[in-house]
Each structure stands twice: as C-alpha cells, then as structure tokens.
Amino acid sequence: MTKHIRIVTPHTTPRPTKLDELIGLDVEASITFSHVGLTAGPKSVESVYDEALAAPYVVERCIEAERDGVDAVIVDCMGDPGVDAARDMVAIPVLGPGETSMHVASMLGHRYGVVTISDRVRPIFEKHARVHGTYENLACVRSVDISVLAIAHEHDRLVEALIEQSTAAITNDKADVILLGCTGFLGISEKLKEGLERRGFIVPVINPLRTTAMIAYAMVSVGLAHRFNERESS
Structure with missing residues (x-):
C-alpha cells in the first residue's frame, strides 16, 4: 500500500523544486510525496526567532495533513521548528530532519x-x-x-x-x-x-531530507508513531 508523506516547508518563500530532491529513492513507487509551505510566518528560517515565528503555522499544517489522510509529516528545516508541538496535536509521525x-x-x-x-x-x-x-x-x-x-x-x-x-x-x-x-x-x-x-x-x-523521508517511510510501514494523548473535546 502506498504511503503518503507530506513535506511542510516552514516559511513563506516558494520552493517549487523541493520534491525533486526526493526523486530516485529506492522505494519511490511505494511513496506519494506532497509539499506545502506556509501562508504566514517567516520568509526563511535562519534564527531561533524565525523558528518561533514559524512554529504555530507548522502545527496548523500538520493538523491539516492528518485530516487529509497523510501518513507522516516531515518539517522541512534542520531546526525542526514546531515538531514537538505538532507531535502533541496529531497521532501521525512528525519528523524533523x-x-x-x-x-x-x-x-x-x-x-x-x-x-x-x-x-x-x-x-x-x-x-x-x-x-x-x-x-x-x-x-x-x-x-x-x-x-x-x-x-x-x-x-x-x-x-x-x-x-x-x-x-x-x-x-x-x-x-x-x-x-x-x-x-x-x-x-x-x-x-x-x-x-x-x-x-x-x-x-x-x-x-537530511532524503534520509528523513526514508526513516518516515520505514516508521509508517511498520506502524510506528510517537505517543499521542488525545484531548477531550471541550
């Protein structure tokens, strides 16, 4: 069964060739990748401040991904902005490179x-x-x-x-x-x-992006995810 992994780029600058970086993976036929950026937040992530600015919008994108039936999310930045917060809000794996x-x-x-x-x-x-x-x-x-x-x-x-x-x-x-x-x-x-x-x-x-994509694929293939404590609806 094909797994759907979404790449969330945590800034507002378009990156139309981002998915080209994932071409040629050995399990390419078993993975569908999608890519989204942010509609609000920093233009790039180059500081702790930029990470803090991006985090809430990253979480929104992760919640959206889960609703869309995505199997795992990769936050496309080495600073991993919003990863911990997103893991607190969704049951699918959220990985930081x-x-x-x-x-x-x-x-x-x-x-x-x-x-x-x-x-x-x-x-x-x-x-x-x-x-x-x-x-x-x-x-x-x-x-x-x-x-x-x-x-x-x-x-x-x-x-x-x-x-x-x-x-x-x-x-x-x-x-x-x-x-x-x-x-x-x-x-x-x-x-x-x-x-x-x-x-x-x-x-x-x-x-880091190709490596994290393969780790994400391995995790969802064997049914692994971080611990998730579902909140009661108010």
Missing part, C-alpha cells in the same frame, strides 16, 4: 561535522545535539556564510564553500561523517561527496 539525521550520523561514524548556512544557526545545532543525546559525537558546526534566500542563485559558490568547510571538518575537527546542515541545499549532496572524493576523503555525506 535535524533530530533524525543527527541520530543517523551518530550511527554511521564516531564524529559528525555539520556544514550549514551561517554561524548564526550554530547554537541551534549545538542545542539539538545536547537535547537528542548526540553532542559527544558532534565534531563541529561549520558555515558557508550564504543566506537561505541566496542559495538558489549561488549554487556553484555554495558547492565549493561546502567542499572547503567539509574538508576542514575532516582534517581539523576529525569528522568522519558530514551532515548537510540545511534542507535548502538542493541537489548538493552528491556534488559534495564527489568533491570530497576528489580530495581523497571517502566519508558518508548525509542529505
């Missing part, structure tokens, strides 16, 4: 390095690592200093910057896994992996 991919990174190696947009989001990753029990495995959080809104227009520079920062994470910080620290890095993971291989570094490069 930040939490999910940090755990996967910790299973794939001893120390993982995050390469992300800016130093401004470093505290978000460090907090997530502490909360989710992977801080001892976090080698570093490195940034490329390119805003989320500029990513689509500076693709080549972004790839080169990510290769440089990932190289530094491996050589200086002893990372043996690289985690892309933004789900807006579309079409990047394979190019980053190839760029590192050209430099002699053979390490896992985690695409």
Whole structure:
C-alpha cells in the first residue's frame, strides 16, 4: 500500500523544486510525496526567532495533513521548528530532519561535522545535539556564510564553500561523517561527496531530507508513531 508523506516547508518563500530532491529513492513507487509551505510566518528560517515565528503555522499544517489522510509529516528545516508541538496535536509521525539525521550520523561514524548556512544557526545545532543525546559525537558546526534566500542563485559558490568547510571538518575537527546542515541545499549532496572524493576523503555525506523521508517511510510501514494523548473535546 502506498504511503503518503507530506513535506511542510516552514516559511513563506516558494520552493517549487523541493520534491525533486526526493526523486530516485529506492522505494519511490511505494511513496506519494506532497509539499506545502506556509501562508504566514517567516520568509526563511535562519534564527531561533524565525523558528518561533514559524512554529504555530507548522502545527496548523500538520493538523491539516492528518485530516487529509497523510501518513507522516516531515518539517522541512534542520531546526525542526514546531515538531514537538505538532507531535502533541496529531497521532501521525512528525519528523524533523535535524533530530533524525543527527541520530543517523551518530550511527554511521564516531564524529559528525555539520556544514550549514551561517554561524548564526550554530547554537541551534549545538542545542539539538545536547537535547537528542548526540553532542559527544558532534565534531563541529561549520558555515558557508550564504543566506537561505541566496542559495538558489549561488549554487556553484555554495558547492565549493561546502567542499572547503567539509574538508576542514575532516582534517581539523576529525569528522568522519558530514551532515548537510540545511534542507535548502538542493541537489548538493552528491556534488559534495564527489568533491570530497576528489580530495581523497571517502566519508558518508548525509542529505537530511532524503534520509528523513526514508526513516518516515520505514516508521509508517511498520506502524510506528510517537505517543499521542488525545484531548477531550471541550
């Protein structure tokens, strides 16, 4: 039976090619993906404030998804805005790529390095690592200093910057896994992996959205979801 997974992008800027990132998954025939953004909230998520601004609208989208018969929701941001609150409101799985991919990174190696947009989001990753029990495995959080809104227009520079920062994470910080620290890095993971291989570094490069999509599919396929306490209607 085909599973329906909805991607909720937690900002108002259109991302018409978002689902292209999920093309080619081995179980593609067994999954239907849909994608929605927000009609209100931040233009991008690049700070704790942006996360707080997005959260209530993310929860609304998750409630809507459950009503639509969706099997699971992925909140399309490494900061996982609204994920905990949404889990309190719906019975279907709600996954955040930040939490999910940090755990996967910790299973794939001893120390993982995050390469992300800016130093401004470093505290978000460090907090997530502490909360989710992977801080001892976090080698570093490195940034490329390119805003989320500029990513689509500076693709080549972004790839080169990510290769440089990932190289530094491996050589200086002893990372043996690289985690892309933004789900807006579309079409990047394979190019980053190839760029590192050209430099002699053979390490896992985690695409957080694709990885989380597969975890979500696995969960709904075996009937797993977080605990849900249904409220009495008032």
